[in-house]
Amino acid sequence: xxxxxxxxxxxxxxxxxxxxxxxxxxxxxxxxxxxxxxxxxxxxxxxxxxxxxxxxxxxxxxxxxxxxxxxxxxxxxxxxxxxxxxxxxxxxxxxxxxxxxxxxxxxxxxxxxxxxxxxxxxxxxxxxxxxxxxxxxxxxxxxxxxxxxxxxxxxx
Amino acid sequence: xxxxxxxxxxxxxxxxxxxxxxxxxxxxxxxxxxxxxxxxxxxxxxxxxxxxxxxxxxxxxxxxxxxxxxxxxxxxxxxxxxxxxxxxxxxxxxxxxxxxxxxxxxxxxxxxxxxxx
Numbered sequence: 001x002x003x004x005x006x007x008x009x010x011x012x013x014x015x016x017x018x019x020x021x022x023x024x025x026x027x028x029x030x031x032x033x034x035x036x037x038x039x040x041x042x043x044x045x046x047x048x049x050x051x052x053x054x055x056x057x058x059x060x061x062x063x064x065x066x067x068x069x070x071x072x073x074x075x076x077x078x079x080x081x082x083x084x085x086x087x088x089x090x091x092x093x094x095x096x097x098x099x100x101x102x103x104x105x106x107x108x109x110x111x112x113x114x115x116x117x118x119x120x121x122x123x124x125x126x127x128x129x130x131x132x133x134x135x136x137x138x139x140x141x142x143x144x145x146x147x148x149x150x151x152x153x154x155x156x
Numbered sequence: 157x158x159x160x161x162x163x164x165x166x167x168x169x170x171x172x173x174x175x176x177x178x179x180x181x182x183x184x185x186x187x188x189x190x191x192x193x194x195x196x197x198x199x200x201x202x203x204x205x206x207x208x209x210x211x212x213x214x215x216x217x218x219x220x221x222x223x224x225x226x227x228x229x230x231x232x233x234x235x236x237x238x239x240x241x242x243x244x245x246x247x248x249x250x251x252x253x254x255x256x257x258x259x260x261x262x263x264x265x266x267x268x269x270x271x272x273x
Contacts, residue, residue, distance in 0.1 A: 041271075042157060042165070049169040052202055056177060057192025067191075071176075072169045073231060076271055094192060109172055109227070110238060117185060124189045 003115070003122040006149035008080045011142040012037045015083035018102070023091050027051065027068060030081045030104040039079055046074040046106060060093025064100040064137075065127045069120055071109045078107040078115055080123070082145070084137060100137055101127065126152045158257030163210050164218055165269050168229035170206065171222060174199050214258050214267075221266055230261070231271040240264035 013033050020026040027050045035043040049072045053059065060066040081104040088098025103123050107116040127133050132152055139145045157165075176182050177193050186193055207215055221228035230239035237244050242263040249270075259268050 042162070045162065045165055045169065048166050049173065052170055052173055052199060055195060055198035055202070056173075057194045059191060061190040069191075070169075071172060073165050073229060073269055073271075074169075076233075094190070108231075109169075121189055 003118045004150075004153045005119070005122045005126060006146055006153050008078070008115075008119055009082055009142075009145065009149060010080075013039075013079060013081045014142050014145060015081070016141075018083045018085045018089070020085075021087070021089060023054070023089065024051065026083070026085070026089050026091070026102060027054070027104075030068065030083050030102060033081045033083075034079060034106075039076070040074045042074045046072045049074075050104075050106075054092075058092035058094065060091040060099050061124065061127075062093055062095035062097065063127070063130075064088065064093075064097060064133060065103070066091050066093065066099040066101070067103045067105060067120060067123055069105040071107050071111070071116065073109060075106050075108040078105070078111060078113065078119065080105050080119065082136075086137070101133060103127075160211055160214055160257045161267075161269065163206060164214060164229050164258065164267055167203070167206050167210065167218065168227065170199065170203055172227070174203070175226075217258075217260070218267065225264070225266060227266070229267045229269050232268050233271055237261040237264065237266065237268060239266040244268065 015033060018026060018029055020029045028047055031043045031047045034040045049070050050068050053070045059068045083102040085100055088100050091099040093099055105120055135148045183193055218228045232244055235243050240263050248259055261268055
């Protein structure tokens, strides 16, 4: 399945500078973007699922990246919230380093489009590139983010 | 959302996570992406804590439905139960009362959760 990651990122789900400075608060801030944009009603249900997922093992995959994820009845369709922290947040990442790039990826249990795993895979693949990570962290606005993702889609 | 329904939806999400983690293929897929799924202990503890807060009669219904269908709580989207894909009757949409905070599908018996008003 060919996934174009740029199609799953939306401007109102981009948080250029997260206010949160610790793990739980980052998850809340990412979830809040979904509530604020009226994509979900029950933020608390989603937040609890994400906390439980993190208790299995951190979704901080190293190199300054975390991809908190899961399926929840709170969701109506797949959504990606992209948040950044210039200072970095201790997230219990696999390499022990602070996380700067957060890609919250959440879907309903019955994701009829079946895109959840392919999108997760594509995010992981895209951030393996040091150049992509650096550019995503320094992009000035959402348009620049879109360009980077479109380039990554094109290169794949 | 009434508290008891909120707890049941949270429990359903948690059970789906536990099930996914125990599924060998799904687990392998997630691990191949670099995600760690080592620590089941806290999930079991969270489940125990959560079930203690759920009214015994609802928990009984939930556990029975989970064993029967694999999924006990399902959303209503539009006017359709996403468990059996049958229409739910208009009475479902009448106000949820304190006496009846949890409603079930008249066709399949699953606990219904209204996704969007």
